[in-house]
Amino acid sequence: MTQSGEQDNRDIFIVENQQCPVCAQEKATFSEYEIEDAYAGPIAIFTIRCLACNFRNSDLEFIEPGKPAEYTLDIESKEDLSIRVIKSGNCEIKIPSFRISVDSSMGSEGFITNVEGILQRFEQQIKVLKEDDDLDKVQRKKLKNILKGLEEVYAGEKKITLKMRDDSGNSAIISDKVKIKKITSKK
C-alpha cells in the first residue's frame, strides 16, 4: 500500500461499448488515467482495447504541454540502455546508423519505456519483416546485420545514436546526455 494516497485518488475514466477503429463493432473500451512521472510530471495515459478483434493501442499526453522538440541521444554503454524514454503517438524515432525508423504501427502508439525497450520494439519489427517471403537476399542480409548490430548495442560493444522528433511536444528522453533542439510545429 502506498502511504501518500495521492496516486489512489486519481480518477480512471472508462467508457465501454465504443466503436472500434479497426473492426467497427461497438465492443471497444476506452480508458484514461493519470500517472505522476518522477521526471516528466503528470502524464495522461489513454488506452483502447477491443473485445471483438483484440485491437489495442495506447497513447499519452503531458498534462503540462511540452514544446515541440527533437531529441538526440548517443547510446554509448550498457548503462545508457536504462535511460527513460517517454514516447507519444506523434513521435518519430530514428536510428540513423541502422537506417531504420519506426513504422506506422509503432509510430501511432504512445508508451513509457527505456532505451532498451525502444530497441526491443525495433528488433521485434525487424524479425517480423525478415520472415517476409518477398525479400531478396540483399535485403534479408541487411536485416540480419541490423539484428547483429542490436545485439552489440545490448552488450555495450556498439555505439549508436537515437533520434526522436515530436511536433506535439509530448515526448521526452530523461537524461543529462540528451541534446534537445526546439522545433517549430509542421502545422
Ligand SMILES: [Zn+2]
Ligand atoms: Zn475491434
